[in-house]
Amino acid sequence: MVLSLFAASFALAENELNDTSNYKITVPQDNHKIAIVTASLQPIDRTFYMFRGANQLPKRWSTFVSNFQIIGEDKQLIPFTAMEDGSWQMSTLPQGRVTFSYQVNLEHEKYSWSGGVDGAAYSRDWGVFYTARSLFIVNGEERENINVEFDLPAHWQVTTPWERPGSETKRFIVPDYDNLSTSILFAGTHKQLSIKQGQFELLLALGGEEILAQEKEFVDMAQGVLQFYTDLMGGIPRLQIQDATIKSMVVINPSEKTDGEALGNNISILIEPDGDQMSQVIARFIFAHEFFHMWNGKSFTPQTDDTEWFKEGFTNYYTLKALHHIGYLNDESFLELLANFFYQKYDSDDGVGNLSMSNGELKHDHWELIYSGGMFVAIAQDMQIRSASNNEKSLDDMMRFMFDNYTDSSYNIGDVERALNMLNNDSQEDFFNRYIVGTERIPLAQYLELANIETIQDDGQTIFKIREEPDEDKSKIRSGFFDQ
Numbered sequence: 001m002v003l004s005l006f007a008a009s010f011a012l013a014e015n016e017l018n019d020t021s022n023y024k025i026t027v028p029q030d031n032h033k034i035a036i037v038t039a040s041l042q043p044i045d046r047t048f049y050m051f052r053g054a055n056q057l058p059k060r061w062s063t064f065v066s067n068f069q070i071i072g073e074d075k076q077l078i079p080f081t082a083m084e085d086g087s088w089q090m091s092t093l094p095q096g097r098v099t100f101s102y103q104v105n106l107e108h109e110k111y112s113w114s115g116g117v118d119g120a121a122y123s124r125d126w127g128v129f130y131t132a133r134s135l136f137i138v139n140g141e142e143r144e145n146i147n148v149e150f151d152l153p154a155h156w157q158v159t160t161p162w163e164r165p166g167s168e169t170k171r172f173i174v175p176d177y178d179n180l181s182t183s184i185l186f187a188g189t190h191k192q193l194s195i196k197q198g199q200f201e202l203l204l205a206l207g208g209e210e211i212l213a214q215e216k217e218f219v220d221m222a223q224g225v226l227q228f229y230t231d232l233m234g235g236i237p238r239l240q241i242q243d244a245t246i247k248s249m250v251v252i253n254p255s256e257k258t259d260g261e262a263l264g265n266n267i268s269i270l271i272e273p274d275g276d277q278m279s280q281v282i283a284r285f286i287f288a289h290e291f292f293h294m295w296n297g298k299s300f301t302p303q304t305d306d307t308e309w310f311k312e313g314f315t316n317y318y319t320l321k322a323l324h325h326i327g328y329l330n331d332e333s334f335l336e337l338l339a340n341f342f343y344q345k346y347d348s349d350d351g352v353g354n355l356s357m358s359n360g361e362l363k364h365d366h367w368e369l370i371y372s373g374g375m376f377v378a379i380a381q382d383m384q385i386r387s388a389s390n391n392e393k394s395l396d397d398m399m400r401f402m403f404d405n406y407t408d409s410s411y412n413i414g415d416v417e418r419a420l421n422m423l424n425n426d427s428q429e430d431f432f433n434r435y436i437v438g439t440e441r442i443p444l445a446q447y448l449e450l451a452n453i454e455t456i457q458d459d460g461q462t463i464f465k466i467r468e469e470p471d472e473d474k475s476k477i478r479s480g481f482f483d484q
């Protein structure tokens with residue numbers, strides 16, 4: 001009996017062993033511009049492939065891969081065909097586990113990326129940035145608990161959004177392919193900082209002198225924004241992952257051009273250190289915008305893209321409020337950014353007045369219609385709700401309502417309209433028919449008046465300005481508009 005139990009548990013352990021996949025990533029001491037990957041797993045099917053992305057290149061991410069080889073349990077090379085789409089196809093499915101290895105050449109910066117190289121991979125003097133999709137060759141539709149180990153040059157550390165199984169500093173467990181395909185990592189002599197809020201951890205990876213000189217500012221900003229959103233929403237993001245702690249990683253490095261991209265729960269930002277004021281503002285705006293998506297976009301998600309104006313536009317509005325709340329923007333710079341960036345863009349888009357913002361596919365060709373237009377809907381609704389309720393209710397209630405009611409099931413445009421009807425205590429059908437489903441321009445000036453903000457035309461420039469004659473009720477609405 002004892003013996004058979006022992007045999008059974010041994011068989012189980014064997015089985016578990018066969019289910020695991022292990023990766024070891026080596027960055028050689030003498031050449032930081034390559035990564036050598038060795039891995040072992042039991043193939044589920046005949047195809048090895050890399051995750052989505054790099055679609056501008058025929059062979060996608062594998063453009064940067066060389067020396068790929070697969071070895072069977074019998075130590076013999078397993079033949080395969082390199083396919084036109086960048087995947088690798090074994091002629092037969094091997095028995096047992098295989099070992100495979102390859103080299104990733106960090107030359108992504110030599111190519112152009114529509115979303116910027118911040119969503120691909122790059123190197124700096126102090127280390128290397130990889131999106132996991134640029135680094136991992138995988139097999140099978142899904143795998144869980146993937147082991148990843150790093151072998152790095154002396155004095156290097158690695159920042160990833162993954163859990164460590166113990167106190168070992170360079171070994172991690174990735175929960176599944178979904179997590180892996182949207183992960184990012186930075187390995188080098190950069191600075192890693194952790195900001196915690198309950199079960200939520202924000203990991204900052206900062207690199208380069210110029211960025212490190214602003215370390216305190218970035219930490220204060222991240223802390224302030226996290227606190228503002230958590231208070232506003234009434235809790236940390238509710239994401240469907242098994243881990244007890246939700247981790248989000250933010251990488252910030254200097255670059256020639258300010259840019260940013262969100263991948264899953266992670267954010268990759270490049271900042272032009274000598275850039276003008278606007279470029280500094282945009283970098284912070286990108287961070288605070290992508291970060292709010294942890295709630296609006298990830299905790300509660302839309303069914304279809306006819307509510308992109310809500311997802312992107314309302315996020316933009318709360319991004320401005322967050323930057324005002326932490327003191328990065330004051331009333332004047334808030335209004336300036338609204339006028340000189342968002343309104344100007346909206347004004348110069350030929351889609352505005354012709355196309356409906358409920359057409360979500362337009363978000364790439366008509367950014368302004370969706371991102372600025374959606375933001376103006378948020379402002380209009382916030383002003384209207386505050387005005388009708390004597391400033392007792394606001395758009396904040398709408399955001400909390402969505403967070404409380406749609407984290408288990410996704411919402412549609414009707415749900416958004418009903419929530420707004422409820423807060424306005426009045427049907428928004430006409431508003432939706434004209435400005436959201438319809439193509440009419442949003443009369444922003446009319447709504448800003450409710451907060452005693454006037455719209456002035458000066459030499460072709462639109463300026464938003466707080467009226468000098470005070471009005472107590474409107475002042476209350478205005479402080480809600482700026483902040484909370």
Ligand SMILES: [Zn+2]
Pocket residue numbers: 289290293311312315
């Ligand atoms: Zn967004």
